[in-house]
Amino acid sequence: MNLQPLDDHLHPESPHAVAKRAQDGAQDRCEAIMIAVGQYAPAPETSVRVLVLGRTPKGNETLADAWMIPRDTRELMALLRESAPRQGRCDAMYLTPWTCAWTTDDEPMEVWDEGGRLLWHFDGRLYLRAINNCVTVREIHGFVSPDWTRRGVALALADGSTQQLIAIDEPMATLDPTYDRLDLVCDAAWVSDLAHAMARRLGAAIRIDPALA
Numbered sequence: 001m002n003l004q005p006l007d008d009h010l011h012p013e014s015p016h017a018v019a020k021r022a023q024d025g026a027q028d029r030c031e032a033i034m035i036a037v038g039q040y041a042p043a044p045e046t047s048v049r050v051l052v053l054g055r056t057p058k059g060n061e062t063l064a065d066a067w068m069i070p071r072d073t074r075e076l077m078a079l080l081r082e083s084a085p086r087q088g089r090c091d092a093m094y095l096t097p098w099t100c101a102w103t104t105d106d107e108p109m110e111v112w113d114e115g116g117r118l119l120w121h122f123d124g125r126l127y128l129r130a131i132n133n134c135v136t137v138r139e140i141h142g143f144v145s146p147d148w149t150r151r152g153v154a155l156a157l158a159d160g161s162t163q164q165l166i167a168i169d170e171p172m173a174t175l176d177p178t179y180d181r182l183d184l185v186c187d188a189a190w191v192s193d194l195a196h197a198m199a200r201r202l203g204a205a206i207r208i209d210p211a212l213a
């Protein structure tokens with residue numbers, strides 16, 4: 001698990017340094033690159049966590065993980081333009097690693113995890129890895145279990161079925177007696193972020209469980 005040093009956000013890196021690390025890590029192995037901004041940051045007006053993710057035939061890799069001045073992400077995109085990077089967001093927080101990332105640009109939407117693509121477009125159709133087939137999404141559901149230990153995004157499909165896109169467990173919700181709704185909303189902010197991004201891009205309805213609202 002790649003946890004971040006506590007004071008890294010106080011020392012944002014230059015776009016050139018991050019781009020160099022990403023290019024060295026890619027080594028022409030990547031089929032696609034995503035520049036994904038994380039969730040919570042102590043001082044988001046001065047630094048945000050930025051991950052450069054690379055999709056390879058064997059799964060997705062973290063090519064660079066850095067704190068950057070927000071406006072510098074545009075220069076990073078330009079420096080990596082030969083790789084045609086996608087712009088996105090991810091669930092990484094201040095200290096935690098990423099488990100899910102999604103595109104936010106104007107190109108057809110994709111959702112990634114470490115294993116590859118969870119959702120993508122091909123030849124004008126939307127595909128879902130969970131069923132290895134094309135789908136039509138009617139509703140995006142951002143959910144959390146009643147005990148708060150599991151949260152994620154599920155999809156209601158046109159054929160009447162429901163497919164889980166991604167879910168993440170958080171055992172601290174029951175193990176830590178001080179864990180409250182503020183912790184939940186912070187930890188699970190990515191659920192609402194991803195669900196709203198998908199609803200906008202896919203033109204689907206959206207439903208967020210009240211505990212996450």
